[in-house]
Amino acid sequence: MKGIGFAYALHMTGTPIIVAEGVSKTFGANQVLTRVSLPVMERDVVCVVGPSGSGKTTLLRCIALLETPSEGRIVMQGQAISTPGQERPVKAAARAVRSDIGMVFQHFNLWPHMSVLENLIEAPLRAKKMPKDQAIAIAERLLAKVDLSDKRDAYPARLSGGQQQRVAIARALAMSPKVLLFDEATSALDPELRREVLLVMRQLAQEGMTMLVVTHEMNFARHVGTRTVFMDRGEIVEEAPGSAFFDSPRTERAQRFLQQFEE
Amino acid sequence: MFKYQFRWDVVSGSADFLLSGFQMTLIISAITLVLAMIAGLIIALLDMSKFQPARWLGIGFGEIIRNTPLLVQLLWVYYVLPIVFGVRIEALAALIIGLSLYQGAFIAEVYRSGIQSVPRGHSEAAQVLGLTPVQNFTRIVLPQAIRMTLPPLASNFVQLIKFSSLGAVISVSEITRRGMELSASTFRPLEIFTFIAVVYFVICWPLAMGIRLWERRLQAR
Ligand SMILES: Nc1ncnc2c1ncn2[C@@H]1O[C@H](COP(=O)(O)OP(=O)(O)OP(=O)(O)O)[C@@H](O)[C@H]1O
Ligand SMILES: [Mg+2]
Numbered sequence: 001m002k003g004i005g006f007a008y009a010l011h012m013t014g015t016p017i018i019v020a021e022g023v024s025k026t027f028g029a030n031q032v033l034t035r036v037s038l039p040v041m042e043r044d045v046v047c048v049v050g051p052s053g054s055g056k057t058t059l060l061r062c063i064a065l066l067e068t069p070s071e072g073r074i075v076m077q078g079q080a081i082s083t084p085g086q087e088r089p090v091k092a093a094a095r096a097v098r099s100d101i102g103m104v105f106q107h108f109n110l111w112p113h114m115s116v117l118e119n120l121i122e123a124p125l126r127a128k129k130m131p132k133d134q135a136i137a138i139a140e141r142l143l144a145k146v147d148l149s150d151k152r153d154a155y156p157a158r159l160s161g162g163q164q165q166r167v168a169i170a171r172a173l174a175m176s177p178k179v180l181l182f183d184e185a186t187s188a189l190d191p192e193l194r195r196e197v198l199l200v201m202r203q204l205a206q207e208g209m210t211m212l213v214v215t216h217e218m219n220f221a222r223h224v225g226t227r228t229v230f231m232d233r234g235e236i237v238e239e240a241p242g243s244a245f246f247d248s249p250r251t252e253r254a255q256r257f258l259q260q261f262e263e
Numbered sequence: 264m265f266k267y268q269f270r271w272d273v274v275s276g277s278a279d280f281l282l283s284g285f286q287m288t289l290i291i292s293a294i295t296l297v298l299a300m301i302a303g304l305i306i307a308l309l310d311m312s313k314f315q316p317a318r319w320l321g322i323g324f325g326e327i328i329r330n331t332p333l334l335v336q337l338l339w340v341y342y343v344l345p346i347v348f349g350v351r352i353e354a355l356a357a358l359i360i361g362l363s364l365y366q367g368a369f370i371a372e373v374y375r376s377g378i379q380s381v382p383r384g385h386s387e388a389a390q391v392l393g394l395t396p397v398q399n400f401t402r403i404v405l406p407q408a409i410r411m412t413l414p415p416l417a418s419n420f421v422q423l424i425k426f427s428s429l430g431a432v433i434s435v436s437e438i439t440r441r442g443m444e445l446s447a448s449t450f451r452p453l454e455i456f457t458f459i460a461v462v463y464f465v466i467c468w469p470l471a472m473g474i475r476l477w478e479r480r481l482q483a484r
Contacts, residue, residue, distance in 0.1 A: 064391050066390065066391065098391075098393040102391065102392075103388070105384055105388060107384055109382070109384040110388075111385055111403055113407050122389075122394075126393075126394055126402065127395075127398075168388075172392070
């Protein structure tokens with residue numbers, strides 16, 4: 001245990017790419033997150049697990065700047081990019097790093113009125129003002145990477161769920177994000193389609209992509225994740241490097257949570 | 264009925280008279296169509312505004328217009344506005360204003376439901392990818408909303424053209440009014456109003472069909 005703790009401490013010494021600092025979030029009277037602090041280091045693959053309703057999605061949405069924290073802040077490379085007040089400099093900082101944060105959603109959220117290629121080049125063209133031929137070249141390279149070159153001109157409705165999610169990952173990668181957030185990217189998929197998406201995610205992890213992954217895929221967290229974060233009722237209950245969380249969960253809540261995956 | 268002697272020459276003999284009414288109907292419809300779409304946009308924007316008084320205004324106005332008869336509104340604009348505000352509005356202007364507002368209030372609902380039918384996740388994905396709110400609306404939300412909007416918009420257009428016939432009541436010389444005048448002098452309502460019904464059908468039906476085809480082409484993707 002000591003050895004692991006030491007390695008863990010070493011692992012934490014880099015500069016974090018993005019940090020949730022004491023983030024709380026309430027919706028009306030409902031406190032969904034309570035002072036959650038989570039730094040994500042470069043090349044980290046942080047897996048967030050926990051029961052339904054524990055606030056995992058809300059945490060991710062705060063980091064993706066889709067929700068404003070009620071307390072605390074989101075910091076990217078030393079700069080606050082989201083605070084409860086959303087002051088002017090914070091907003092400006094957020095705009096500057098907007099495309100450094102990518103997100104993959106549970107329900108893919110591809111734009112149905114655009115072809116696969118158009119989905120991929122839209123943000124580079126509009127948000128980065130990239131020349132079209134360059135955007136297309138990048139998109140084609142990414143489509144090859146997720147093994148969907150033949151679907152370049154198809155519309156999303158014609159693709160399987162697994163294919164749609166791989167397109168969504170490619171679309172996020174097209175903006176060359178520094179960190180990629182996944183919110184249960186495989187939960188909406190049939191079991192036989194999950195593998196193809198998990199393979200892509202695993203490949204990204206191996207290439208050194210910094211990832212924050214909310215998932216119910218315990219095998220992915222155990223074998224691909226560098227850190228596992230266990231959330232329950234809006235709090236981070238336990239945090240451990242890689243597979244240590246699964247081999248020796250310290251808290252009773254985590255033990256109970258893991259038991260349900262044992263059958 | 265079998266003994267009835269059709270006298271279609273009543274129609275053909277007054278072709279010019281009826282044609283001028285037909286032209287007026289087309290002009291009224293075209294102008295009103297554009298104005299109603301603009302009015303609808305304004306009302307929809309008010310409805311969805313984050314500024315509460317604007318929202319109340321949009322919703323209140325829309326509800327009143329949608330829940331009172333068009334004919335009463337036209338009579339109101341034509342007869343009441345001059346009394347209350349002392350402005351005498353020409354019948355034609357009254358018809359165009361009244362009809363634009365009326366159809367605009369319905370079109371506003373069409374716009375609103377079209378925009379709200381686009382899943383939030385689509386614009387959240389765009390937001391995370393760095394599209395500005397304006398780009399998000401024009402590139403992601405609007406193209407999808409328009410598709411949802413086409414069929415109800417088409418039926419609104421058709422309705423608008425048909426409702427322009429109510430102008431006859433406030434003596435706007437569109438085709439229905441012309442028909443009323445002609446039948447008063449010739450006592451031949453059967454031929455005249457049959458002809459006029461066919462004229463409306465010939466304008467409205469192709470319009471409805473055209474939009475349906477366009478819609479099908481968009482859906483084929
Ligand atoms: N926009 C919102 N308004 C009100 N309540 C919300 C909102 N978003 C989330 N919540 C509430 O916050 C709590 C946590 O939700 P969240 O989606 O973050 O959980 P989760 O851990 O992602 O759950 P799951 O595993 O089911 O996806 C839930 O009780 C949910 O009802
Ligand atoms: Mg969730």
